[in-house]
């Protein structure tokens with residue numbers, strides 16, 4: 001037996017991201033790829049000011065704003081509001097499409113560091129809303145202390 005290739009494989013995100021952009025009808029551009037790279041590298045959701053700091057002069061504010069808006073629109077990113085009401089962004093599950101977000105999962109927000117984690121495996125429960133209302137999204141935030149802050153407290 002000599003197949004350990006699976007475990008050792010380094011994932012080439014760039015190919016995936018090229019594909020992701022194309023399948024959403026977006027042109028593959030350096031700034032778009034960079035935004036995807038940075039957001040998917042992080043374990044937690046990221047705010048636009050944080051992204052601005054990461055990119056510095058590489059991507060200007062207006063371009064970044066437009067990229068985030070179009071990604072949200074296409075179902076590539078979803079927006080979560082942290083404890084201060086600041087918008088944070090995280091990569092969507094592959095099931096999301098334009099105008100249709102299917103990643104209705106619970107988010108964990110740390111009350112110490114204010115990090116937002118996607119708990120992808122915990123779906124939000126189905127709720128019955130009054131018949132004349134139309135439901136677009138349910139947001140459930142679990143608030144507590146994340147593993148990083150927990151470890152620092154011990």
Ligand SMILES: [Zn+2]
Pocket residue numbers: 075076077078092093096100101102103
């Ligand atoms: Zn989504």
Ligand SMILES: [Zn+2]
Pocket residue numbers: 110111112113114115145146147148149150
């Ligand atoms: Zn924390």
Ligand SMILES: [Zn+2]
Pocket residue numbers: 078080090103105107117118119
């Ligand atoms: Zn999420």
